[in-house]
Amino acid sequence: MVRCKTIIAHLSEYMDGDTSVEMRQKIERHLRGCQRCNAVYDSTRKMLVITGDELVFEVPDGFGDRLHSFVDSMLASSESH
């Protein structure tokens, strides 16, 4: 039986599909039998869904407009030089 610590140490790689087949099977077997590791895995997954949501870091209204008018003035001043 693989130790919980080992599972946690490989969790990130596992979630990114970046482990060997052998390790993946060990992890999956462990997760089925260990409620605690499974809770860590499941909550990490949920967390990544949340942090990956565009809403978390909102881009303020008008940002694009301000940026592109800045770019316009930058382009204009580079022409005149």
Place this chain on the structure above:
Amino acid sequence: MQKAVETEAETELIQRFLAGEREVFHDLIRPYERMYYRQAYSILRNQEDAEEAVQQAMIGIFTHLSQLTERDKFKQWGLRIVQNKAKMIWKRRRQNLYESIDEGSSDGSGEMTSYPKQYADWRELPSEAAEKREVREAVRMAIAELPEIYREVFMLRDVQQLNLAETIEVLGLNESVVKTRLHRARIMLRESLSPIFAKPERSVWERWKGMNPWFAARR
């Protein structure tokens, strides 16, 4: 496939820009401008500074685009410039504000090998969670509290959704360093968000305020 087509269109835009069609600069940055903002904001944590950093980065991109040799990597290269400008502004601000305060060196790597302490189930449904303002705020704060070396990797990979190779290129670090930091960032962040998401009794926001010393100290 789709991505290859986009990259091709992008290298063509770069070509046209360098040939003197300056106004295509607008089209070149448009797909990434929101990403630029988020990256700068994660470092500077305020809108005004973040917008300034992005504007300065535009000057950098505009001025140095001819030096970009791998034109299929405009995304990574541009983000790297934004990242650097934001860090420069951050340092300047800190120097002004905390001239005398020793920065300390808590990179959080100390007790990282131990088993997570929080392992209650999360009841929050992720798909709905981000729609709540207090959840977004709590997540942003928790990310802000990560030590910088972890935060930057986490931002690029798990917020901006860059793949591993792109993240490595933006930061100019080697693969094993990026993987290790990403792993630790995820574990730390999960740990700090767990008390908020695990128990449904009090509101997320109330709990966050109660447990987070940084909240009280803020502005």
